[in-house]
Amino acid sequence: MLENTLLLIISLLFVVSMLAMLSEKLRISYPILLVLAGLGISLIPNIPHVSLSPDIVFIIFLPPLLYAAAWNTSWNDFWRYKRPIFMLAFVLVLFTATTIAFVAHAIIPDFSLALGFLLGGIVSPPDAIAATTVLQGLKIPKRITTILEGESLINDASSLIVFRFALATVFTGQFVLWQAEVNFFTVSLGGIAAGLLLGNVIYLVHRFLPTTPAIDTAITLISPYLMYIAAEHFHCSGVLAVVAGGLFSSFCSHRVFNYSTRLQSTSVWSTLVFLLNGIVFILIGLQLPDIIKSLEGYSITAVIGYAVIISLLTIVIRIIWVFPGAYLPRIFSKRVRAVEERPSWKSVFIVAWSGMRGVVSLASALSIPLTLNNGQSFPHRNLILFITFIVILVTLVLQGLSLSFLVKLMNVEEEAGDSESQQQKAIRLRMATAVMDFIESEYADDVAKIDAFNRVKGRYARMIEIANKNLLDDENKDNTPAFLPRYRTFLLEIVAIRRKELDSMRHEKRYSDELLRNTELELDLEEARLRR
Incomplete structure (x- = not known):
């Protein structure tokens, strides 16, 4: 049994790696290819049956993904564009979740409003990885990528809080507004406090204890799980704890990490995030056949119709929100006009069109419990999972494949200062x-x-x-x-010649392997600097 599970996990990692290489070859953002691969896997007959514990999904996947997003966010840039980021990350998430809740309640038979808010909380947050991988290499204003990354960091937290409250309402059957508001602030502030407290403890460990690059990297891997589990233990928001702790740790990292730790941890984290993203999409593909078979009496045609309506609704809501949100504050606030530059309609449209859903939505849907407290099956769980997958599929394929084309068509890069x-x-x-x-x-x-x-x-x-x-x-x-591009090529060719000679030395077996590896590391660092 253990051997079969390990073989399945290794096979999944291999498939994810192959898909990433294919996405590089096709010049397609790898989340787009992963969601298509998940759909393709679901169509394969006799694929292995996979059953995941919802709690395990949340704990394994979300903390490192949120921590990595927080780590890669510039606090200064985040604070500079805090108004548009918070308008998108909090207000738009609530607006999207509420609209989807009422629409889903209206069009899906026997679908309660609480389930509608649960679905809205799941599909409301866009995914930064999908947007930034599509926009990578395009000359667009820095403001766009900063807003998208900052939004994704906070909207994951806000949407998951909506998700948790909706889930609690489904379990208890009760929702009291003032209690929800008090709980929201208590859970949020408690989570932030827990994250900052543990972030400070971890900072002191890095700063004053005799760590090595390997130990420092291991601690960064442990940190998000520690923050998440500790906050959840005290019934606070583990998501906000990870976000707050990640931002603090990133802000202080230059004081405690040397060059070796930074190089090592960056490589480890980029690999981890890549694999976690891929595995989630493959896992949903493995579960889709069972999900479709258990759609609780709904025809597949009707379910696809519901999913497409909600998918298009998420796209339209964002476009409707982003344009007034960008320009109305400038009309009514002199301070906004003084502090923020006026965004062009092209930049605003790119932000509006970059609402692809991704791995956080999928992990949230997979974390829905299998049963209620009384032992009955969770109502419409498979329907919510299926709709979530279709929303991700539609937004990634429709918006993801067209985004780079629209950027080039509208000449957005010319506006980049x-x-x-x-x-x-x-x-x-x-x-x-x-x-x-x-x-x-x-x-x-x-x-x-x-x-x-x-x-x-x-x-x-x-x-x-x-x-x-x-x-x-x-x-x-x-x-x-004019000589600089040719000069850089010249230096890279020199590095290649040195590598070739180093390879010859390996075959001669006259030199220490350790010295050869150290020399290779020097060449790696030099090449990385030149290519950057």
């Missing part, structure tokens, strides 16, 4: 200037006497000269040094 490019050049200039000041104050005699020191000083002097020239020539792009 040069501020980020200028900041990058200014950063390099300041760093090079600081190095020059240090060399002149601490190593002036060595520079004058030793050629190696003088060459280093000359290199940074040239960096300052090029950075100054680029900053002055930003208004005229034709003046940017």
